[in-house]
Amino acid sequence: MELGFLLGSLVKIIAIIAYLYGLMWLLARPSIWIKIAGLVGAFGIVQLALTDINGFRLLNNFDSGLLFQASAMTMVALGLNLIYGFNGQFSLGQWGFYGIGAYAAADITYRWINGDARGLLVLGLGALIGTLTLLGINKWLQRFRGIPVLSSFTLYLIGALITGAAAVYLGNQLNPLLTPLLGSVAEPGPLNSPVAQQVIYFLAVILAGIFAAQISFLFGLPVLTLGSDYFGIATLGFTIVVNTLMINSDTILPFPEMKGGRGMIGIPKLTTWFSAFFFMMAVIIIMRNLVHSSTGRSIVAVREDEIAAKAMGIDVAGAKLMSFVVGSFFAGIGGAVYAHYIGFLSPGTFNFLAGFNPLIIVVFGGLGSMTGTIAASFGWIFFLEGMLRVLLSQMGTEAPTWRFVLYPITLLLLMLIRPQGLFGSIEWGFLKGPEFITAPRQQPEPAHKSAI
């Protein structure tokens, strides 16, 4: 049994790696039809493996859970790789944005199925007017030169608070129009049909990403001007603050449905393989196109040398803010997908220690390698959660704790043998970027950056 399970797990990990490689290879073909066929096929294969055919299912519930966790982790970790790997800003805040995304999206759908549209209305309006306000202030500030960061931050903060209050007010006013259509859990209204719930769920995921991005903008503006080490500490503080707010969400925050430290229960489990795959591929494609655009090159240039980047005419502060906001957006989306897979959010999941997980994944896969991050996210979940947990649990109830001895050792060994990460800066197929799909890129020298 144990040997069989071990072999089965290994086969699964190898199958996943081959699957990812194949998908990236297909996406790199010039024909748009092959790309689309590749995406549909990649989705279909897994969907088929998850479907019950005459009582046989290739991937059981446990596997599908791992799959959803891995796709959520891929989104978070890719976001962090953009911030830390590509832009060089050491951030421990990613986990906080992941939590913000999870709670924000869960609040929208939880309220919705319970006959309350305010979650969707407030966050939707907030995303709309909030983003317009921030962009408007940004446009207006560009007319002036050399404004101190704290002054512009104050302006943005005031703008955000006013639009936030406006969104809450408008949301409360509009809510009675929708509630009759929502019904309750016992008697769902027309806007709570399964299809409608999926639509709301998709909206909730996107709004959660936007909300995380807006927060990261306000937080990043003053904090990104600190040097990298101080930035790391400040973002760690951010994750701790977010976690504290979660624990006290029903006392110091007005969200009794989040139930504070007891954890939020009753979140509709709306994540399907379709949505997980959809959002993960969206994040991968957006990030790949960003990284290989001139904006992406400017993000890397800022990491390499801020002075030289400035001399090229790159807005260094802008590039940092850009990668931080986009990275947090990805984290928010990942959190939202996770929340609707698991159906239960506990503040313990989002404490700062767990926040090191995406960091470890990014370093493990290779800073600045998207391929590495994706492979490491899947490998990590299947290795740690799947293989080790199940395997060790057969050796006694306490044995799974050994995971946390075994995996740091694995990590240590990898850092000794391959300090540039599993993949260094190798990219597969599609992820190589448009110019390099034909012309092979040379292997760079290993970057001896300190890992943590």
Place this chain on the structure above:
Amino acid sequence: MLLEVHNLNVYYGAIHALQGISFHVEEGEIVTLIGANGAGKSTTLRTISGLLRTRTGYIRYKGRDITNTPAQEIVKMGISHVPEGRKIFAPLTVRENLLMGAYTRNDPNEIQRTMERVFASFPRLKERINQLGGTLSGGEQQMLAMGRGLMSRPTLLLLDEPSMGLSPILVEEIFRIIQEINQQGTSILLVEQNAHMALSIAHRAYVLETGRIVLSGTAKEVAENPMVKAAYLGV
């Protein structure tokens, strides 16, 4: 006057690095600033390109005041700074490095045309177009840094010690290319410790000592000045 610098006083914290510097560059000229290590040459270039700010005085470019203009605007206006020590982007390819130089420009066809012109000046870069910047030799990195600087199609090119760490043959080659670039219509402000080479291609020269200009004139005059001969030319 293409560039007019008047009474710059620049500080690093308490260090008074530039102590009232004034000079100018005419259209089409190669002007060189020579001086020993620590004289303030790099500081001068960094102030012109907007990386540092002066406490007094002004910088005018094509008659417009650019003293407080942000660095990215200055690049767009046609001043390009090739920093000391090359500072090329090691993990980016030659092509990507060059594209970084064109960061402020938008038209891809125009950018491609500029890249062809850069390759005409530096054929070696074309051979290494997909090689990573960090794997180039010192001379090639200098060429890449200069090529990258030309990608924004500057009217005025600021070169900070292009000869640093290069073999004499490579130095000759680099200086020949600098002259070529100048003959194609780009004005050049050249900062050098290698006074001999700099004076051999420049039209005019300024000598910088601990943050002050102590001598100026045509390159010939400066080269024949007894103090310069003793201190910088070693004759």
